[in-house]
Amino acid sequence: MRITPLDAWIAGKVGHQGELLTRSAIQAWQLNRLRETLALVREKSAFYREHLSAAPTELGRLDDLAQCGFTTPEDIAREGQRMLCVSQGEIERVVTLDSSGTTGAAKRLYFTREDQELTIDFFRVGMSTLVEPGDRVLILLPCERPGSVGDLLAKGLERQRACPLKHGPVRDLAETLQLLAQEKVDALVGVPVQVLALARQRNDQARRALRLQSALLSTDYLPPAIAVALEEAWGCRVFDHYGMTEMGLGGGVQCEARRGYHLREADLYVEVVDPATGREVPEGEYGEVVFTTLTRRGMPLIRYRTGDLSRFIPERCACGTALRSLEPVRQRxxxxxxxxxxxxxxxxxxxxxxxxxxxxxxxxxxxxxxxxxxxxxxxxxxxxxxxxxxxxxxxxxxxxxxxxxxxxxxxxxxxxxxxxxxxxxxxxxxxxxxxxxxxxxxxxxxxxxxxxxxxxxx
Ligand SMILES: [Zn+2]
CATH class of the missing domain: 3.30.70.1350 (Cation efflux protein, cytoplasmic domain)
Structure with a gap:
């Protein structure tokens, strides 16, 4: 089994290019980036200056981050502008999301060009789990707007020397199936129920014409039965991706072991906490996923509560990486x-x-x-x-x-x-x-x- 490509990528980022990635190297990097991020938000963001006023000024170790308060979807809806650490002129992309919180106000997320570059780079490396240079990849996610998930994914694939085909969500099954065959698509990226509908279309002729090798599913829960249905229909490998706009779209991706998501640990510090007490749960227990951005500059998020429920898989992944594995998120x-x-x-x-x-x-x-x-x-x-x-x-x-x-x-x-x-x-x-x-x-x-x-x- 091939080790996740995220391993070598993160080893390079944390200053251990060409070496075996270790937990201590990741943690040393994370501690330094957390210190920098906290210094940045305290200097530049009016919201965080108040929000972190009672938190320690210097982190001695990673666990000290627990003394910083959480940020929530409601904070973003109410105070998003005051979270910014750059001028509006440096913001390249603003994403507006309906809030799932109690205020009902929309959330706005702000990204600089450099923030978007980090996402493109993650997509480049993450996709190399399932895509080879030269492969034709159909993108069934929104891709019309510059900076949208499909647009950044296409850029990442181009940098991997693959050939992205921007399509957007599935509207017409027959049309998309025809495209899959005509364009000799090797891999696709889409939403579970939309891709399932393609696979459950009763058209054996169209099915035989396909040469699909792999599928990456994202944006919603991937029921095991859907993964099995795709693998049976197309004989392809199915991978699950974890991400949300707040994470900079990409969060983690399964490796060939196809168990937990390996996380973008050079860019995100992820915790699992008890949703009632806010305390970190013991390794392997379920709780709410909380993350802190380590490298974002436009609008860093400190201990952001995702509302997703999951756990860290305590056993080391069969692929051999030192990266942590987050169990696929089943519910919120x-x-x-x-x-x-x-x-x-x-x-x-x-x-x-x-x-x-x-x-x-x-x-x-x-x-x-x-x-x-x-x-x-x-x-x-x-x-x-x-x-x-x-x-x-x-x-x-x-x-x-x-x-x-x-x-x-x-x-x-x-x-x-x-x-x-x-x-x-x-x-x-x-x-x-x-x-x-x-x-x-x-x-x-x-x-x-x-x-x-x-x-x-x-
Ligand atoms: Zn793995």
């Missing part, structure tokens, strides 16, 4: 809906139950409160013509989800299943799929209880 703090005492349900629970069915293309769900009971309405989109025989099998699979089975036995939940067999529907937004919880204050308070409960992240 805000995405867990409470179904009564100690029961929570997430989109990933529904995905894991339903995507193993070969006809299923997408799963959407809404929770409402009717009378004295919660009501879960699940819409399953399938390939055209999926028979009525599928319906009872899907329903049985849903009732086998532990939280739903328990809620049913307690008599606190109704379940309605709708099957739409009209085939693929193009995405209406780039948002992650999540259960829509419309239960109002009752549901909210239950969710809040769920959020404050520590140590039950799975």
């Amino acid at each position: 703090l805000s995405g867990r809906a409470a179904l009564g005492a100690s029961l929570t349900l997430s989109q990933a629970d529904l995905d894991d139950a339903l995507f193993p069915f070969a006809e299923v293309l997408d799963v959407r769900a809404e929770l409402s409160h009717q009378g004295d009971r919660d009501h879960l309405s699940v819409l399953v989109r399938t390939v055209p013509g999926a028979g009525n025989a599928l319906r009872p099998r899907l329903k049985a699979a849903l009732w086998s989800v532990p939280a739903l089975a328990e809620a049913q036995s307690r008599g606190v939940l109704d379940l309605a299943l709708q099957v739409d067999a009209s085939g693929y529907a193009p995405p209406l937004s780039a948002a992650k799929r999540a259960i829509k919880d419309t239960r109002g204050p009752t549901g909210m308070s239950k969710s809040e209880q769920c959020l404050s409960r520590a140590g039950s992240c799975r």
Whole structure:
């Protein structure tokens, strides 16, 4: 098994070019970059000067960072401008995101040209896990705007001497499949459900014409059943990528062992903390992913709470790298809906139950409160013509989800299943799929209880 290409790249960055990367070399680099970043934000950012006023002025060791307060999506929405460490004139790209927080205000992230260069460089190296020079790579992510994820990915691929084909999200299955064959595409990068719809298109002729070697999935939870479906349909290798705009789009990528994400540890310092207490959890335990940027200059983020739930895999990766492995993120703090005492349900629970069915293309769900009971309405989109025989099998699979089975036995939940067999529907937004919880204050308070409960992240 080939070691992750991130290993040699990071060894070079931390001043150990051509040598075996070690944890102590990474940590020494991280400590120095953290000191620089804290000095920078204290000097240049009005927000951080106040925010870090009680934090130690000098970090003696990495653990001392825990004395700095967290920053949150709400801080970015409210104070984003005051987080800047450069003048507006030096900002090359501004990304506006809908806030998932309580303020409802949009978040704006600011990047300098140098910040974007760091992302392009990560994409160049990360993609070399699955792409060789000369390979043709179809990009099924937004790529129209300069500085968008697809645009920076294309730049990274060009620097790797691969051939990027900018396409954008999948709108028309037949058209994209034709393109995959015509352009002799070797690898693609896309969103799990969109790529799954391509793979589950019943067109054996088109399938035989493909020579796809690998696929990288990003931006949403990758259910194991989707990875298996792609591998079976195309005989390709499937890799999962972790990233968010706040991280500078790229965060980490799986190696050939295809277990955890290896992280961009020269550019990001990642912690996993107990969401209730904010304290770092013991290695291997689940908690909220928190990161600090080490090399960004426009708008550094200090201990940013991502809302993602994961853990560090304690065992060393089979590829042999000294880099840490973060387990693929299955759910978010805000995405867990409470179904009564100690029961929570997430989109990933529904995905894991339903995507193993070969006809299923997408799963959407809404929770409402009717009378004295919660009501879960699940819409399953399938390939055209999926028979009525599928319906009872899907329903049985849903009732086998532990939280739903328990809620049913307690008599606190109704379940309605709708099957739409009209085939693929193009995405209406780039948002992650999540259960829509419309239960109002009752549901909210239950969710809040769920959020404050520590140590039950799975
Ligand atoms: Zn590895």
